[in-house]
Amino acid sequence: xxxxxxVDVIEFLGEVAAWFADPGTWSGQNGIPARLVEHLWVSAxxxxxxxxxxxxxxxxxxxxxxxxxxxxxxANIGRAVPSLGLMGIAFLALLPLGLAIGPLPAIIALAALGxxxxxxxxxxxxxxxxxxxxxxxRGVGMSEWQVLWRVEVPVALPVILAGVRTSAVxxxxxxxLAAAVGGGTLGQQILIGFNVGDQVRIFxxxxxxxxxxxxxxxxxxxxxxxxxxxxxxxxxxxxxxPAQVGRxxxxxxxxxx
Amino acid sequence: MRTYRTFxxxxxxxxxxxxxxxxxxxxxxxxxxxxxxxxxxxxxxxxDLPEITIGSAGFWESxxxxxxxxxxxxxxxxxxxxxxxxxxxxxxxxxxxxxxxxIMPEYIGGYLAVTYGGEPTSDVEESLEALRTELExxxxxxxxxxxxxxxxxxxxxxxxxxxxxxxxxxxxxxxADQLRWGVAQECAENPNCGPGLERVYGIDFDSLDVETLGxxxxxxxxxxxxxxxxxxxxxxxxxxxxxxxxxxLEDDKGLAPAQxxxxxVRQELMDAAGDLIESTLNPxxxxxxTEELTNLGNQVVINGESYEDAAAQWLEDNGx
Numbered sequence: 001x002x003x004x005x006x007v008d009v010i011e012f013l014g015e016v017a018a019w020f021a022d023p024g025t026w027s028g029q030n031g032i033p034a035r036l037v038e039h040l041w042v043s044a045x046x047x048x049x050x051x052x053x054x055x056x057x058x059x060x061x062x063x064x065x066x067x068x069x070x071x072x073x074x075a076n077i078g079r080a081v082p083s084l085g086l087m088g089i090a091f092l093a094l095l096p097l098g099l100a101i102g103p104l105p106a107i108i109a110l111a112a113l114g115x116x117x118x119x120x121x122x123x124x125x126x127x128x129x130x131x132x133x134x135x136x137x138r139g140v141g142m143s144e145w146q147v148l149w150r151v152e153v154p155v156a157l158p159v160i161l162a163g164v165r166t167s168a169v170x171x172x173x174x175x176x177l178a179a180a181v182g183g184g185t186l187g188q189q190i191l192i193g194f195n196v197g198d199q200v201r202i203f204x205x206x207x208x209x210x211x212x213x214x215x216x217x218x219x220x221x222x223x224x225x226x227x228x229x230x231x232x233x234x235x236x237x238x239x240x241x242p243a244q245v246g247r248x249x250x251x252x253x254x255x256x257x
Numbered sequence: 258m259r260t261y262r263t264f265x266x267x268x269x270x271x272x273x274x275x276x277x278x279x280x281x282x283x284x285x286x287x288x289x290x291x292x293x294x295x296x297x298x299x300x301x302x303x304x305d306l307p308e309i310t311i312g313s314a315g316f317w318e319s320x321x322x323x324x325x326x327x328x329x330x331x332x333x334x335x336x337x338x339x340x341x342x343x344x345x346x347x348x349x350x351x352x353x354x355x356x357x358x359x360i361m362p363e364y365i366g367g368y369l370a371v372t373y374g375g376e377p378t379s380d381v382e383e384s385l386e387a388l389r390t391e392l393e394x395x396x397x398x399x400x401x402x403x404x405x406x407x408x409x410x411x412x413x414x415x416x417x418x419x420x421x422x423x424x425x426x427x428x429x430x431x432x433a434d435q436l437r438w439g440v441a442q443e444c445a446e447n448p449n450c451g452p453g454l455e456r457v458y459g460i461d462f463d464s465l466d467v468e469t470l471g472x473x474x475x476x477x478x479x480x481x482x483x484x485x486x487x488x489x490x491x492x493x494x495x496x497x498x499x500x501x502x503x504x505x506l507e508d509d510k511g512l513a514p515a516q517x518x519x520x521x522v523r524q525e526l527m528d529a530a531g532d533l534i535e536s537t538l539n540p541x542x543x544x545x546x547t548e549e550l551t552n553l554g555n556q557v558v559i560n561g562e563s564y565e566d567a568a569a570q571w572l573e574d575n576g577x
Contacts, residue, residue, distance in 0.1 A: 030445070091476060095483035101439065101468045179442060181476060182468040191471070192443040 015200045016207070025204070030189065032208060038184040039212065042103045042110070043172045049107065050114025050167050058122025058163075062156070063148050068123060075116035083109045083174050091181050106178030106185075113174060114167035121163025125156030158228045165220035173213040186212075307529040310338040312349055312358030317564075318407060318494060321553050322362040322518060322545070324568035326538055329577055330360075333537045335530075341564065346372050354395050356523060360534075363521045365402060366514035379511030381406075385519065398527055399519040400538055403545035408513035409441075409449060409472065410493040411506050417487055418504040425509040429488065430458040438465050439486035441472035449513060450490065457512040478503065493547050496554030505547070518545065544575055 019025055026032055054075075061068045087109035094100040129152050137151045153160070176187025186209050193202035309330055313323035320341045327337045340358050343349050350372050352358045365384045366377035373391040377384040381402055389399050413423055413436075421432050429436075433454075444450035444467075451462040470477045472490040478497030481489035491498060491505070493513075498505055520538045527534060549571075556567045 088476075092479065095479060095485060098483075098485050100483065100485050101470065101480055179469075180471060182439070182470050184469075188442050188469065192446070195441060195443045195471075196447070 019204045035186045039186045043175045046110035049111035054115040054118030058119040062123040062126025075119045101182040103183035106183045117163040117166040125159030161224040172216045308336045310358045312340040312361040315342045315344045321564045324564040359526045364516045366516045377514035381515040384515040396524045402517040402519045403542045405547040405550045406517045407494040408516040412491045412503040425507040433460045436487035438467045438488045440490040442469045494550040496558040499551045499555040500559045
């Protein structure tokens with residue numbers, strides 16, 4: 001039995017390889033490239049919306065300490081709302097406006113998915129900046145605005161960007177949802193695979209989505225590294241890492257779980 | 258720092274709890290339907306009648322039709338076990354062949370195509386004949402079909418139908434390019450959808466204003482009802498057609514393969530039960546029109562009635 005299953009798996013992977021080699025997979029409206037472009041487009045708009053909401057809020061509460069508990073609570077509870085459900089609600093809400101079909105419901109759900117890591121990390125990053133450093137900045141006569149942009153944000157940048165990275169990866173991995181309401185993306189290929197019972201197509205496309213998520217992770221890790229001030233890089237004791245969770249050096253910060 | 262961590266932990270726990278709660282709700286509605294309606298073995302006729310196990314596929318229509326069979330057969334004196342919502346054909350077909358279930362409602366075209374690799378047409382008799390030939394080798398019998406069919410179809414809003422005078426797919430073909438279409442994701446590659454519209458009705462599918470959604474789900478019906486699209490690919494017995502008062506266009510040139518429902522019965526049971534199975538189930542099939550099936554769906558899916566209640570009510574309303 002086990003041997004037969006082994007053969008089946010190899011046979012299946014062979015079919016997946018053949019699917020990748022098929023020019024039809026790479027051309028036309030349902031081809032990988034067309035869907036990939038849609039996928040990246042939907043993801044990019046969603047991430048931009050997450051940033052537009054999460055970053056100012058996170059920096060504000062991180063800098064002032066005001067409303068932190070409420071904002072972080074809401075952000076964390078927001079994590080529990082399933083994206084598919086949220087997209088369904090957005091779909092219904094957009095029906096009367098005639099905007100329900102297309103990428104918009106998914107963008108709303110994905111933007112909401114992306115806000116918590118950005119917000120929580122921006123807040124945590126700023127809170128963990130050495131208070132003496134902030135006091136010193138004030139002492140030399142910097143305005144609050146200058147303290148934020150010249151001291152707090154640069155020092156907290158690795159943690160802030162770790163949040164952006166987490167958001168980006170989650171969004172790219174979840175953008176497949178959009179296909180259910182006419183938003184296209186690689187999810188369309190997966191749904192078609194389900195509807196016509198084509199496991200090879202489901203698996204192959206899911207593999208592309210997974211690779212895309214990994215690629216996103218690597219890209220943002222590189223950005224994070226490139227954007228980190230040389231003065232903060234490679235020091236064993238970096239005061240910008242609130243929670244030493246996960247990968248090397250705790251880069252994933254407070255959103256490490 | 259410490260309070261922050263504690264807080265994150267607390268929030269994470271809460272998140273876990275919430276998501277656990279929300280993911281469970283899908284199972285609730287159907288769970289009670291599979292409970293047997295009480296054994297009636299005490300009935301006087303039951304002594305010499307074989308015991309019957311009725312199965313169904315994993316969705317409402319198959320389950321409610323199976324429940325109707327079950328109650329009717331109980332009234333006829335059989336002892337009936339229910340195995341409703343077993344799953345897809347890769348589960349139900351072996352169960353029928355092996356005798357774990359004795360009867361289940363099946364769709365002519367789907368059964369012929371999926372299980373036997375046949376090619377159903379829109380002709381009910383022809384497709385049923387082909388299915389019966391295949392079933393015989395598996396020791397199975399298909400009884401008489403319902404007039405109702407659960408096939409792919411197209412629906413419009415009542416106002417669109419009135420305005421443009423639409424009753425059939427041929428009518429729709431005349432105005433196809435003026436309307437916004439919502440079709441299944443795979444429509445463009447499904448020979449019975451995109452290419453079929455072109456072949457049978459001369460609708461140039463590629464030139465249409467098309468949005469892709471899931472056919473047969475409530476989102477596409479909602480989108481049609483709320484004027485986000487004008488034509489929706491639906492399943493012909495989809496409950497929302499009744500709930501929203503949508504107009505299902507008649508497939509006048511026969512695009513969709515016949516998906517009429519037949520009771521599929523094990524030959525062994527037929528032999529043991531005389532003609533009591535046929536005489537009980539055929540009159541039921543005769544009355545199950547597309548509209549009746551849609552209304553049953555409206556009751557169990559939209560109004561949340563149990564299969565048991567909906568089936569009992571239907572049997573009573575139809576004088577069984």
